[in-house]
Amino acid sequence: MASENSIVINGNQFSFAPGDTILEVAHRNSIDIPTLCYLKGATPTGACRMCVVEVKGARSLVASCAAPTAPNMIVQTETAKVVEARRMVLQLLLSSGNHNCAVCGSTADNWTEFQLKVQQAEEGTELCPVWGDCRLQDLAFRYQVTGERFEATETPYPMETANPFIMRDFSRCIQCGRCVQACNEVQVNQAINFGFRGAATKIIAAGDRAYINSDCVFCGECVQACPVGALVEKDSRYEARPWETRKVRTTCSYCGVGCQLYLHVKDNQVVKVSGVEDVAPNFGSLCVKGRFGFDFIHSPDRLKTPMIKKNGSLREATWDEALDLVARKLGDIKSEHGSDSIGMLTSARISNEENYIAQKFVRAVLETNNVDHCARL
Numbered sequence: 001m002a003s004e005n006s007i008v009i010n011g012n013q014f015s016f017a018p019g020d021t022i023l024e025v026a027h028r029n030s031i032d033i034p035t036l037c038y039l040k041g042a043t044p045t046g047a048c049r050m051c052v053v054e055v056k057g058a059r060s061l062v063a064s065c066a067a068p069t070a071p072n073m074i075v076q077t078e079t080a081k082v083v084e085a086r087r088m089v090l091q092l093l094l095s096s097g098n099h100n101c102a103v104c105g106s107t108a109d110n111w112t113e114f115q116l117k118v119q120q121a122e123e124g125t126e127l128c129p130v131w132g133d134c135r136l137q138d139l140a141f142r143y144q145v146t147g148e149r150f151e152a153t154e155t156p157y158p159m160e161t162a163n164p165f166i167m168r169d170f171s172r173c174i175q176c177g178r179c180v181q182a183c184n185e186v187q188v189n190q191a192i193n194f195g196f197r198g199a200a201t202k203i204i205a206a207g208d209r210a211y212i213n214s215d216c217v218f219c220g221e222c223v224q225a226c227p228v229g230a231l232v233e234k235d236s237r238y239e240a241r242p243w244e245t246r247k248v249r250t251t252c253s254y255c256g257v258g259c260q261l262y263l264h265v266k267d268n269q270v271v272k273v274s275g276v277e278d279v280a281p282n283f284g285s286l287c288v289k290g291r292f293g294f295d296f297i298h299s300p301d302r303l304k305t306p307m308i309k310k311n312g313s314l315r316e317a318t319w320d321e322a323l324d325l326v327a328r329k330l331g332d333i334k335s336e337h338g339s340d341s342i343g344m345l346t347s348a349r350i351s352n353e354e355n356y357i358a359q360k361f362v363r364a365v366l367e368t369n370n371v372d373h374c375a376r377l
């Protein structure tokens with residue numbers, strides 16, 4: 001029996017806090033309600049209708065992501081009516097654009113022809129770049145639907161490739177609006193929004209310009225929020241399937257904020273970077289450098305050993321050799337010109353511990369207070 005500040009979901013009673021939505025209470029209690037447009041932390045839009053549930057006494061199905069809880073509410077999350085509504089949503093989405101992972105049934109005689117057509121348009125070697133990592137595909141499988149029920153409609157917009165970081169494939173966009181919310185509400189860049197109307201609706205930047213000519217700062221928040229293959233990292237596209245990579249959690253090395261990120265590693269090579277969600281300080285967000293600036297890791301130009309300059313040219317040296325040389329030179333300068341003739345600049349890109357050791361070395365060994373850091377080093 002429900003009571004004040006509690007609701008009943010699928011026959012079980014759960015408490016809620018004022019302002020909680022049905023979806024929040026359900027997820028908090030490990031009740032799976034599928035979503036597509038819902039973006040944690042952003043204003044719910046109720047756009048996709050994937051999260052609908054039955055609420056006793058309500059005249060129609062309710063979008064649980066946008067519906068606030070109320071005392072004595074009785075909710076069912078997976079009734080026949082709910083499942084049928086979700087199947088319909090999926091069928092409509094699958095018949096709009098290139099969702100070729102599940103658009104045709106196994107009996108469709110145009111399957112190969114369709115695949116080839118999509119492959120040609122994609123300029124890629126495989127089909128959907130996020131096959132196996134797509135929310136729409138997962139839900140199509142879960143509810144066993146294809147896009148055969150409704151006549152297929154094509155997207156009138158070509159793929160946008162004109163920037164170094166992000167591919168925008170409008171034919172795979174389901175217009176859930178998560179990218180718009182990620183840009184406007186999470187990153188507060190306000191670079192993209194919905195444009196045009198009806199069947200011509202499109203996510204646009206700066207009055208329908210390419211990202212590169214807009215206010216986009218290429219933080220990639222939209223890519224991380226995209227539940228399908230509409231927004232994909234350019235460099236990692238077709239580099240690896242999700243099951244081929246292992247995710248290594250680490251701390252971004254670009255500044256002192258300490259953003260948490262995952263390195264997606266295939267065959268010992270980093271192929272992609274994503275933000276770790278639900279964890280401070282960045283809660284999944286990254287900047288352009290943290291998300292896309294990882295090519296230096298495998299650069300052949302990267303220094304891997306100390307270098308010593310002699311007679312105007314650099315040669316590789318061992319660490320012992322390099323450290324001995326630096327120690328000797330610092331000692332010579334100190335005894336000849338005094339401690340205050342030496343200073344050290346450290347970096348905002350190293351850890352607190354490394355900066356601590358650096359200042360300790362300067363004060364205790366070099367005997368000077370000339371230590372600072374430079375944010376650009």
Ligand code: FES
Binds near residue numbers: 035038047
């Ligand atoms: Fe609730 Fe889209 S997830 S309407």
